[in-house]
Amino acid sequence: xxxxxxxxxxxxxxxxxxxxxxxxxxxxxxxxxxxxxxxxxxxxxxxxxxxxxxxxxxxxxxxxxxxxxxxxxxxxxxxxxxxxxxxxxxxxxxxxxxxxxxxxxxxxxxxxxxxxxxxxxxxxxxxxxxxxxxxxxxxxxxxxxxxxxxxxxxxxxxxxxxxxxxxxxxxxxxxxxxxxxxxxxxxxxxxxxxxxxxxxxxxxxxxxxxxxxxxxxxxxxxxxxxxxxxxxxxxxxxxxxxxxxxxxxxxxxxxxxxxxxxxxxxxxxxxxxxxxxxxxxxxxxxxxxxxxxxxxxxxxxxxxxxxxxxxxxxxxxxxxxxxxxxxxxxxxxxxxxxxxxxx
Amino acid sequence: xxxxxxxxxxxxxxxxxxxxxxxxxxxxxxxxxxxxxxxxxxxxxxxxxxxxxxxxxxxxxxxxxxxxxxxxxxxxxxxxxxxxxxxxxxxxxxxxxxxxxxxxxxxxxxxxxxxxxxxxxxxxxxxxxxxxxxxxxxxxxxxxxxxxxxxxxxxxxxxxxxxxxxxxxxxxxxxxxxxxxxxxxxxxxxxxxxxxxxxxxxxxxxxxxxxxxxxxxxxxxxxxxxxxxxxxxxxxxxxxxxxxxxxxxxxxxxxxxxxxxxxxxxxxxxxxxxxxxxxxxxxxxxxxxxxxxxxxxxxxxxxxxxxxxxxxxxxxxxxxxxxxxxxxxxxxxxxxxxxxxxx
DNA sequence: TTTTTTTGTGCAATCGTTTGAACATGTCAA
DNA sequence: TTGACATGTTCAAACGATTGCACAAAAAAA
Numbered sequence: 001x002x003x004x005x006x007x008x009x010x011x012x013x014x015x016x017x018x019x020x021x022x023x024x025x026x027x028x029x030x031x032x033x034x035x036x037x038x039x040x041x042x043x044x045x046x047x048x049x050x051x052x053x054x055x056x057x058x059x060x061x062x063x064x065x066x067x068x069x070x071x072x073x074x075x076x077x078x079x080x081x082x083x084x085x086x087x088x089x090x091x092x093x094x095x096x097x098x099x100x101x102x103x104x105x106x107x108x109x110x111x112x113x114x115x116x117x118x119x120x121x122x123x124x125x126x127x128x129x130x131x132x133x134x135x136x137x138x139x140x141x142x143x144x145x146x147x148x149x150x151x152x153x154x155x156x157x158x159x160x161x162x163x164x165x166x167x168x169x170x171x172x173x174x175x176x177x178x179x180x181x182x183x184x185x186x187x188x189x190x191x192x193x194x195x196x197x198x199x200x201x202x203x204x205x206x207x208x209x210x211x212x213x214x215x216x217x218x219x220x221x222x223x224x225x226x227x228x229x230x231x232x233x234x235x236x237x238x239x240x241x242x243x244x245x246x247x248x249x250x251x252x253x254x255x256x257x258x259x260x261x262x263x264x265x266x267x268x269x270x271x272x273x274x275x276x277x278x279x280x281x282x283x284x285x286x287x288x289x290x291x292x293x294x295x296x297x298x299x300x301x302x303x304x305x306x307x308x309x310x311x312x313x314x315x316x317x318x319x320x321x322x323x324x325x326x327x328x329x330x331x332x333x334x335x336x337x338x339x340x341x342x343x
Numbered sequence: 344x345x346x347x348x349x350x351x352x353x354x355x356x357x358x359x360x361x362x363x364x365x366x367x368x369x370x371x372x373x374x375x376x377x378x379x380x381x382x383x384x385x386x387x388x389x390x391x392x393x394x395x396x397x398x399x400x401x402x403x404x405x406x407x408x409x410x411x412x413x414x415x416x417x418x419x420x421x422x423x424x425x426x427x428x429x430x431x432x433x434x435x436x437x438x439x440x441x442x443x444x445x446x447x448x449x450x451x452x453x454x455x456x457x458x459x460x461x462x463x464x465x466x467x468x469x470x471x472x473x474x475x476x477x478x479x480x481x482x483x484x485x486x487x488x489x490x491x492x493x494x495x496x497x498x499x500x501x502x503x504x505x506x507x508x509x510x511x512x513x514x515x516x517x518x519x520x521x522x523x524x525x526x527x528x529x530x531x532x533x534x535x536x537x538x539x540x541x542x543x544x545x546x547x548x549x550x551x552x553x554x555x556x557x558x559x560x561x562x563x564x565x566x567x568x569x570x571x572x573x574x575x576x577x578x579x580x581x582x583x584x585x586x587x588x589x590x591x592x593x594x595x596x597x598x599x600x601x602x603x604x605x606x607x608x609x610x611x612x613x614x615x616x617x618x619x620x621x622x623x624x625x626x627x628x629x630x631x632x633x634x635x636x637x638x639x640x641x642x643x644x645x646x647x648x649x650x651x652x653x654x655x656x657x658x659x660x661x662x663x664x665x666x667x668x669x670x671x672x673x674x675x676x677x678x679x680x681x682x683x684x685x686x
Numbered sequence: 687t688t689t690t691t692t693t694g695t696g697c698a699a700t701c702g703t704t705t706g707a708a709c710a711t712g713t714c715a716a
Numbered sequence: 717t718t719g720a721c722a723t724g725t726t727c728a729a730a731c732g733a734t735t736g737c738a739c740a741a742a743a744a745a746a
Binding site (some may be wrong): 005017018020021024031032033055057058059060127192 | 722723725726727728729730732733
Binding site (some may be wrong): 073080100140 | 348367397404406415417419422426438440441443456457459462604605607609627628631632633653
């Protein structure tokens with residue numbers, strides 16, 4: 001008994017048949033006698049034979065592995081997406097290789113290389129904050145390599161993208177604030193180069209316009225890093241003096257909103273009485289903070305599921321790049337909690 | 344130009360040399376003329392040659408891939424661990440294959456099979472809540488297959504485990520509550536079959552004993568699912584009548600603690616005036632809820648890093664199972680916030 | 687000039703599996 | 717007795733790369 005796994009060769013040798021016979025017997029090919037099939041299967045069972053997926057990969061040029069490239073695992077949103085990806089992949093016999101870029105372009109590039117080297121069958125991408133040039137992805141697309149972008153989508157032709165309706169989500173959120181009587185609404189926005197940021201800002205602006213409110217350019221403040229600390233600094237600066245103070249905040253995501261809330265509390269401003277707050281993404285904690293944070297829920301799990309289903313269809317040629325509408329847009333849902341409701 | 348990748352054969356054919364020569368030229372083997380080397384490298388560059396990792400895997404029986412088996416990606420703790428794993432793996436040229444079990448034993452077993460089929464070089468495991476029988480892991484261990492357990496560790500001989508000092512963390516937390524003047528301390532505990540749960544409970548009990556407080560068996564309540572809802576139910580039940588009401592809660596982790604806090608607020612009990620609360624794990628939201636939650640921080644990222652480093656050492660035979668102390672125990676840190684500090 | 691040494695390449699096997707084609711062997715009909 | 721056919725099995729090449737060994741040609745030593 002050799003160390004490690006039994007192979008088809010071991011079975012063949014022990015039964016004095018050829019490896020071809022073993023291979024066919026195991027897969028119930030016609031033209032193998034029942035007796036042989038039985039013997040082979042029994043021995044395979046006994047030796048705990050398990051096909052070598054690597055050899056199969058090589059032979060079939062198919063690895064049953066998909067790659068996922070994301071900025072950071074620890075973002076609640078991304079981890080829910082991964083969860084959805086993993087579910088669908090697992091159900092279809094696919095493995096998931098994970099690369100996080102930590103928002104670095106270099107890591108993203110080298111992740112793409114690694115994945116291609118590993119002969120993955122397809123890849124799901126949400127690119128880094130630093131990525132403005134998409135050559136490394138364009139290369140894959142040109143090859144016809146199955147690739148689906150989600151959440152953060154590139155400005156490229158002929159790509160398949162799965163996103164949520166960031167525009168509508170933002171629009172709804174701001175409209176809701178206006179409906180509650182807030183008029184001086186600040187937007188703490190995301191990194192300029194991401195489509196999601198642009199869409200959310202556009203939703204914000206359009207909601208203001210449709211409500212007959214003039215947007216104040218000074219009240220659109222970029223929080224590119226999206227950290228709590230950054231948000232606290234910016235919010236404190238903005239609210240510390242009382243003259244023409246804004247009365248509501250629409251934040252690019254919940255961490256930023258939570259940071260803002262902490263800053264407001266420190267300034268002794270009441271939420272939502274003095275300032276209404278709405279976030280984005282419905283992070284796990286959002287319902288647990290005080291007051292519970294109104295937010296725009298993105299169906300992360302569903303994004304993962306959808307993107308993966310499409311990717312698997314692409315891989316299995318059930319469809320090709322053209323047969324899909326380029327953008328799958330999932331609906332967001334505005335969750336109204338106390339942080340934005342005037343009593 | 345064939346679809347997909349250029350291979351060594353393509354280079355060989357184009358230059359009228361053998362594949363062996365190409366292979367050696369690319370790796371700067373001695374005994375290849377500089378002229379040939381140059382030609383080969385230039386063409387490789389031009390064709391964007393990228394070695395086929397699958398073929399390499401097969402040839403070398405080494406895939407430069409490690410597997411990670413965890414209950415759920417969306418747990419903040421696990422996502423930080425993954426992040427640490429990914430960092431170290433990436434830095435050493437290893438890929439990470441991810442399987443989440445969703446706390447299901449069946450999925451865990453089939454994940455193990457998949458990973459073995461895929462010839463991964465080693466695996467990091469935190470097993471499911473359902474796992475009480477470790478046969479599927481024992482098999483790997485018997486083979487001498489590199490495996491490192493983290494956080495949730497099995498009751499097996501000769502395993503390498505990376506954990507935090509759950510006992511000490513719990514002890515410190517409860518001692519802190521006592522020091523603050525709390526005396527009637529409830530423990531919302533985790534699933535009975537997990538070592539971490541046992542350790543935390545033991546820390547709780549010992550801290551009480553060392554403080555001269557008799558433990559009340561009715562005040563150790565299992566929250567096996569660790570969800571907010573479960574915790575709300577249990578806490579409400581426990582605190583709803585005023586007779587001999589507990590005055591503090593030590594929860595198995597922060598979600599449970601947060602649920603308890605919501606229940607307490609609903610009952611109009613003040614935190615920390617009426618009831619002190621300490622959680623475990625330092626989830627991302629813990630500092631943002633109101634009042635900020637005292638908690639025992641586990642170095643998730645560091646666990647991931649440490650476990651991966653050890654695993655890579657095992658894989659590269661820099662060390663073997665025996666050369667490590669069986670348990671690497673990392674220190675926790677008690678983060679004292681408002682939820683447990685009497686004013 | 688012959689022998690030895692050095693230098694540069696190629697051959698072929700190998701990793702584990704699949705698969706088209708060829709090959710025995712047996713059965714049956716003419 | 718011969719040919720036609722079915723049945724069960726094996727051969728060998730292929731996937732892409734590595735590597736011990738053999739071998740040819742050129743250079744150096746005798």
